[in-house]
Amino acid sequence: MMDWTDAHCRYFMRLLNPNIRLYTEMIVADALIYGKAKHLLRFHSAEHPVVLQLGGNDPKKLKDAAIMGANEGYDEINLNVGCPSNRVQSGSFGACLMAQPHLVADCVGSIMSSVKVPVSVKTRIGIDDFDCYDFLCNFIETVSAAGCDTFIIHARTAILSGLSPKENRSIPPLNYERVYQLKADYEYLRIVINGGINNLTDCQSHLKVLDGIMIGRHAYHHPWFLSEIRGLFSNSQQTTVSREELIESMFPYIESQLRLGVKLKTITRHMLGLFACQPGAKAWRRYLSMHAYKKNAGIEVLQEAVRKIPKAA
Numbered sequence: 474m475m476d477w478t479d480a481h482c483r484y485f486m487r488l489l490n491p492n493i494r495l496y497t498e499m500i501v502a503d504a505l506i507y508g509k510a511k512h513l514l515r516f517h518s519a520e521h522p523v524v525l526q527l528g529g530n531d532p533k534k535l536k537d538a539a540i541m542g543a544n545e546g547y548d549e550i551n552l553n554v555g556c557p558s559n560r561v562q563s564g565s566f567g568a569c570l571m572a573q574p575h576l577v578a579d580c581v582g583s584i585m586s587s588v589k590v591p592v593s594v595k596t597r598i599g600i601d602d603f604d605c606y607d608f609l610c611n612f613i614e615t616v617s618a619a620g621c622d623t624f625i626i627h628a629r630t631a632i633l634s635g636l637s638p639k640e641n642r643s644i645p646p647l648n649y650e651r652v653y654q655l656k657a658d659y660e661y662l663r664i665v666i667n668g669g670i671n672n673l674t675d676c677q678s679h680l681k682v683l684d685g686i687m688i689g690r691h692a693y694h695h696p697w698f699l700s701e702i703r704g705l706f707s708n709s710q711q712t713t714v715s716r717e718e719l720i721e722s723m724f725p726y727i728e729s730q731l732r733l734g735v736k737l738k739t740i741t742r743h744m745l746g747l748f749a750c751q752p753g754a755k756a757w758r759r760y761l762s763m764h765a766y767k768k769n770a771g772i773e774v775l776q777e778a779v780r781k782i783p784k785a786a
Contacts, residue, residue, distance in 0.1 A: 476498060490700060497524065553566075574612045581620065592620070623662070632645055671688075756782070
């Protein structure tokens with residue numbers, strides 16, 4: 474979710490559902506340490522609980538980056554060992570690190586020794602030819618021995634040679650049963666599942682077996698889904714608002730950001746899918762796309778875009 478789940482996106486998603494745990498985009502430790510990405514650490518207090526997701530393969534650098542995140546107020550540090558992109562592979566981190574479980578364990582141990590907040594690992598069920606349950610178990614056992622007790626598992630193998638990142642999100646088949654077996658064999662670990670989850674029925678099924686679900690691109694392209702899953706939380710007492718009311722609740726935040734010099738388009742790009750699969754969705758997207766980029770564009774763009782939506786939406 475690099476370049477997607479920035480602070481504006483997360484603030485919007487928090488309004489959609491007060492119960493979910495939000496994750497930053499993956500931020501490379503080097504970029505934080507050398508100053509090019511420190512602005513990515515900023516977040517709004519309303520985002521809590523929010524997790525800083527890091528990428529890297531150097532225990533010392535990850536430790537320093539984690540300290541920066543903890544000092545900034547993040548509720549958890551997550552190490553991404555599941556990203557299959559070529560850019561990430563060229564830096565020898567992401568999913569390719571599954572082949573080096575002891576290095577991942579060293580990275581996790583270094584992070585845990587430096588911060589008091591929880592530390593988790595996001596990974597795949599395998600990589601390339603290492604696509605078997607024993608390989609996954611060896612990885613989990615090695616890393617958990619360093620103190621990590623929470624794993625977010627994307628239930629697909631990452632094919633690092635021959636498939637693009639986009640293809641890696643759809644071509645390798647989903648294997649939920651392998652993740653279920655992992656939880657059965659390691660009951661003491663917190664296992665969260667990721668990959669291909671796009672309806673309430675699947676959410677409910679997974680939560681009967683596992684400790685949590687992570688939803689990425691579906692939540693981004695169909696953000697209203699985050700509002701729909703409120704009912705999965707037994708302690709949810711909030712009344713669901715309409716899409717129009719949600720947009721209005723964004724106005725104070727948007728106005729505050731505009732005063733800081735933020736362009737409207739950098740916020741509204743995360744809201745384009747709000748009316749997905751609803752009457753008027755195309756008109757909503759088109760109006761925002763055409764007008765949010767204009768100089769001095771403000772909340773009047775959103776107000777006019779809402780007028781394009783049939784009242785029943």
